[in-house]
Amino acid sequence: MRRFVESGTGSSRKAELAAALHRLRSTLARLKAELELAEMDARAPSTKDLMRDVSEALDLLGAAESAAFDFAIVVVLDDDARLAELTARGLRRLGYEAESGRDWRSRRDHEVIVFDLGLAQSLPADQRSALRSARPIVVTGATDPASRALAASLNASDFLVKPVDLQELAAAIDRNIAIERI
Secondary structure (H helix, E strand, O other): OHHHEOOOOOHHHHEEEEEEEEHHHHHHHHHHHHHHHHHHHOOOOOOOHHHHHHHHHHHHHHHHHHHOOEEEEEEEEEEOOOHHHHHHHEEEEEEEEEEEEOOOOOOOOEEEEEEEHHHHHHHHHHHHEEEHHHOOOEEOOOOOHHHHHHHHHHOEEEEEEEOHHHHHHHHHHHHHHHHHHO
């Protein structure tokens, strides 16, 4: 089960899908060429380069899937990588496409951001601005008024206190998706 987001026009989705698939094909072709060259030269490509290409290909595949199937992806960002991954796993069991991490990156279309408030202090101004436009779901262990004010300044769509109940988080994600449809 995937959580779908209502889409725009069919023709723009087809163009978006075609572009995403073209970028994916190009990245995979580059990866294949690097492996073939390494095999011919009897040298191994660096793991770092291969991982970069594979990560890029997976990102592009996600963009293609998003364009084709129009589903929401949940990105769980927490300063505790283990907790972020446990949360993402729980969300995957509930049917969401979910990934975890510690570092902010540019938000892609149809992504819902679950953001640990403890990460806010380390974000530069441009990333804070991008986070505000994402309307994140803020999770935190702090319940003081200053934390609530910080979440409000980040334009949080929801404010949840840790430990977060997965059903409560799922409801917040669904509300966030519904807002995106408007």
